[in-house]
Structures are given as C-alpha cells and as structure tokens.
Amino acid sequence: MPKIAVLNQDGAKVSEIELNESVFASEINESAIHLVVRSQLAAKRQGTQSAKTRGEVRGGGRKIYRQKGTGNARHHGNRAPQFTHGGVVFAPKPRDYVIKVPKKIKRLAMKGVLTSKVSENEMIVLDKIALTQPKTREVAKILKNLGIEKTALLVLAGPNESVTRASANIPGLKTAYVNTINVYDILANEKFIITEEAVKLVEEVYA
Numbered sequence: 001m002p003k004i005a006v007l008n009q010d011g012a013k014v015s016e017i018e019l020n021e022s023v024f025a026s027e028i029n030e031s032a033i034h035l036v037v038r039s040q041l042a043a044k045r046q047g048t049q050s051a052k053t054r055g056e057v058r059g060g061g062r063k064i065y066r067q068k069g070t071g072n073a074r075h076h077g078n079r080a081p082q083f084t085h086g087g088v089v090f091a092p093k094p095r096d097y098v099i100k101v102p103k104k105i106k107r108l109a110m111k112g113v114l115t116s117k118v119s120e121n122e123m124i125v126l127d128k129i130a131l132t133q134p135k136t137r138e139v140a141k142i143l144k145n146l147g148i149e150k151t152a153l154l155v156l157a158g159p160n161e162s163v164t165r166a167s168a169n170i171p172g173l174k175t176a177y178v179n180t181i182n183v184y185d186i187l188a189n190e191k192f193i194i195t196e197e198a199v200k201l202v203e204e205v206y207a
Contacts, residue, residue: 002024003016019118042099050091054081060078061077131166143170154167155195
C-alpha cells in the first residue's frame with residue numbers, strides 16, 4: 001500500500017498513513033477521465049442560445065426585383081442569409097448538452113485522478129484544520145506553511161463554515177467536501193489538500 005506523510009498546519013510531519021491501493025494506486029484510465037471532464041463541462045452549458053432562420057425572420061415576403069433582365073443575381077426575399085437583417089444559416093437552437101456517463105466510469109475516473117495526485121506528489125494530507133478565528137489570514141498562513149504557491153483544492157470531511165468563509169477570498173483556493181469533490185476540480189488545481197479524516201471517508205466511498 002502507498003504511504004503518505006501527514007502534516008500539521010505548520011507544515012511539519014507528524015505521522016504517516018497507508019492509503020488504500022484500490023483508490024490511490026489504481027489504474028489511470030485517461031479515456032474515462034476525458035469523458036467525465038467533457039461531461040462536467042457540458043453540464044455547465046445553459047444551452048439557451050438561439051438565432052432565427054430565414055423562415056423565422058420578420059419581413060422579406062416580397063420579391064425584391066424581377067427575375068430576369070437586371071443583370072443581378074436571382075433573389076426572392078431580402079431575408080436570405082447573404083443579406084443584412086437576413087436569417088442565419090444553420091441557426092443554433094436551444095438544446096441539451098448533457099453527456100451521460102455510467103457510474104462505473106465515473107468511479108474509475110475519480111480513482112485515476114486521485115492516483116495521479118499521489119504519484120505526482122501533489123497530494124497533501126493534513127491531520128486537521130483548526131482556526132483560532134474564521135479569518136482569511138489564518139488559512140493564508142496555513143497555505144504558506146505548506147508551500148502552496150499556485151492553485152489548490154482543499155477537501156474537508158464535512159461542512160465547516162469557519163474554514164469555508166476564511167478560504168473564500170483567497171485566489172486560487174477552492175474548498176470542497178468529500179461528497180462534493182469531482183474529477184474536473186481535482187485536475188484543475190495543482191495541489192490536492194485533504195484532511196486525514198476526509199481521506200478515510202474517500203476510501204470508504206470509492207474502495
């Protein structure tokens with residue numbers, strides 16, 4: 001089983017834990033990860049875009065000039081796509097962008113990204129997060145102690161209002177709970193910070 005150091009809020013190693021190899025040392029299936037990321041991004045699209053075709057644009061019922069003898073191209077109404085105020089060719093219409101992904105593929109993708117974070121030394125396990133005050137500077141100090149310079153995803157075992165509020169104004173930091181983590185957020189952030197309690201819950205869910 002893979003092992004990983006457990007750090008405190010000062011960035012010092014306090015212990016070491018064994019990770020479940022079925023979750024944190026599994027196969028990295030890139031095609032499954034790609035499909036899940038596509039599905040998540042597609043789900044964010046509203047699908048409300050709409051434009052009018054030449055049959056829906058108001059006006060243009062009368063032939064603009066006679067068929068022959070003018071030397072110009074043959075036209076009927078002035079609402080054809082080549083005219084100003086004309087309709088749109090293949091106009092976009094409201095649609096659903098949802099890409100359905102089987103549960104097994106979602107689990108496979110999640111295990112894959114968790115494994116990649118461990119193998120690339122981008123996963124940081126904290127023994128706990130205890131703030132003296134729900135202040136942004138408290139969380140910023142923890143990130144500095146951990147050497148976080150870019151983006152990071154902070155995963156908590158459950159709702160923690162003080163940590164969530166204190167983290168809200170820090171650029172590049174996103175907070176999540178065990179039941180809200182997703183493949184895209186893990187990949188989109190350089191570091192994956194998780195509490196020791198949350199690690200056990202993740203193993204219970206995905207093992």
